[in-house]
Amino acid sequence: MNRARRHNRPALNSDGNPVITTTDLTKVYRSRGREVTALDGVDLHVREGEVYGVVGQSGAGKSTLIRCVNLLERPSSGTVTVAGQDLTALAGRGRRAGSALRQARSRIGMVFQHFNLLSSRTVRDNVELPLEILGVSGKERTRKALELLDLVGLADKAKAYPAQLSGGQKQRVGIARALAGDPKVLLSDEATSALDPETTRSILQLLRDLNRQLGLTVLLITHEMDVVKTICDSAALMSDGRIVESGKVTDLLATPGSQLAQELFPVGGVPSAEDRTVVDVTFQGEAAAKPVISQLSRTYNIDISILGAAMDTVSGNQVGRMRIELPGPFEENVVPIGFLREQGLQVDVADVDASKTAVLKEGAK
Numbered sequence: 001m002n003r004a005r006r007h008n009r010p011a012l013n014s015d016g017n018p019v020i021t022t023t024d025l026t027k028v029y030r031s032r033g034r035e036v037t038a039l040d041g042v043d044l045h046v047r048e049g050e051v052y053g054v055v056g057q058s059g060a061g062k063s064t065l066i067r068c069v070n071l072l073e074r075p076s077s078g079t080v081t082v083a084g085q086d087l088t089a090l091a092g093r094g095r096r097a098g099s100a101l102r103q104a105r106s107r108i109g110m111v112f113q114h115f116n117l118l119s120s121r122t123v124r125d126n127v128e129l130p131l132e133i134l135g136v137s138g139k140e141r142t143r144k145a146l147e148l149l150d151l152v153g154l155a156d157k158a159k160a161y162p163a164q165l166s167g168g169q170k171q172r173v174g175i176a177r178a179l180a181g182d183p184k185v186l187l188s189d190e191a192t193s194a195l196d197p198e199t200t201r202s203i204l205q206l207l208r209d210l211n212r213q214l215g216l217t218v219l220l221i222t223h224e225m226d227v228v229k230t231i232c233d234s235a236a237l238m239s240d241g242r243i244v245e246s247g248k249v250t251d252l253l254a255t256p257g258s259q260l261a262q263e264l265f266p267v268g269g270v271p272s273a274e275d276r277t278v279v280d281v282t283f284q285g286e287a288a289a290k291p292v293i294s295q296l297s298r299t300y301n302i303d304i305s306i307l308g309a310a311m312d313t314v315s316g317n318q319v320g321r322m323r324i325e326l327p328g329p330f331e332e333n334v335v336p337i338g339f340l341r342e343q344g345l346q347v348d349v350a351d352v353d354a355s356k357t358a359v360l361k362e363g364a365k
C-alpha cells in the first residue's frame, strides 16, 4: 500500500522556476564510422514541482535526452542545468566522474524500466547503496532506508531479496533507492513499461504522491499516452532528436492542430457521405459539463452524428474529444462552428480525405 500522504501543496504555479533546463543540447553517437544524431538542439524547460513527460516514437531520442540530463551520457554540445547548477561544466564521466558531478548527481534520482536492483542484496541494502557511495554512516543509512521503504509502502519487505518481490514492489524499491540522496529531481526512464495496467496505476499514483508530498520535480519518458494523461502537468513530443511540441498538457489540448492532443485523445470516424463537415471538438473544465451538442442541434435545427469520442481525466480535470459530423459542406457550417467556439470549446475542422486515412487539421494548415 502506498503510504505517501497527500498534502495540501498548492497547484503548480505556472510561473514556477525552471529546475531542469537544457539549451541547444546535441548528442551525436559515432560508431563504426557512422554518425547518428540522437539529439538535435533540444531546449527543454521543466519547472519546479511539475511532472513533465517526454513522449515520441522509438528512436526519437528520449532515452538519450534523459541520460544527458544527469550526464550518464555526455552531450556533444549544449548545456544542462539542474537546480541552478550547470552540470555540463563539471568534469569527468562514468566511474571517474569528478566529485562535484557525483555530488550533483546525488540530487538527481533515477528510476529504470527494469529496476536495476542488485539481486544479492536485500531490499534495505539496495536502498542503502547510494548512501554508502555518499559515505553516510551505517546507522544513518539504515534509518534513512527504513524511512524510505515506509514511504513507498514496503516497510515489511526490508529483509526480502528482489527475487521475492513482484514487479511493482521491485519498482517501489527502485523509487526508494532513487530518493535516498533527497533529490530535488526524479528522472524516470519508462518506469512502468514492464508493469501490468493495475500496477502501473499504483506506481503512477506513488510518483504523483511523492511529487505533491515532497515537492519533487519529475521528468519521465514514456511511450504510453496514458502515463501523460494520468500524471503529467506538461509534456513534450520528440521526433528525430528534436522537440516538436511542448507545453502544459491542458494548453496543448487547447492548441489547434496539436499532434500531442490528437495522440492523447485519438478520435477516429469517417463521414457517412460526401458533402459533410467533420469537426473535432475538445471539451475541458466547465465546458465538458455543458450540453453543447444538443444546444447546437436545437439552435440550428440540424442533425448531428457522433463519429467518435473519448472522455478522460487529465491532471484531475475532465477532458473529452468528440468527432462530429454536420450536414453540408464547410461553407454552410461556418455559423454552427462559430457557435461551438463561442461556448469555449476547441474546434478543429477535420479534412478526412477520400482514402479515409489522412486527417488534415484546419489549425495545422
Ligand SMILES: Nc1ncnc2c1ncn2[C@@H]1O[C@H](COP(=O)(O)OP(=O)(O)OP(=O)(O)O)[C@@H](O)[C@H]1O
Pocket (backbone or CB within 6 Å): 029, 030, 031, 036, 037, 038, 056, 057, 058, 059, 060, 061, 062, 063, 064, 065, 223
Ligand atoms: N550508444 C549508442 N550508439 C549509437 N547510437 C545510439 C546509441 N544510443 C542510441 N543510439 C541511437 O540514437 C537514436 C535515439 O535513440 P534513443 O534510445 O535515445 O531513442 P528513444 O526515443 O529512447 O527510443 P526507444 O523508445 O526505442 O528507447 C536512435 O537512432 C538510436 O539508434
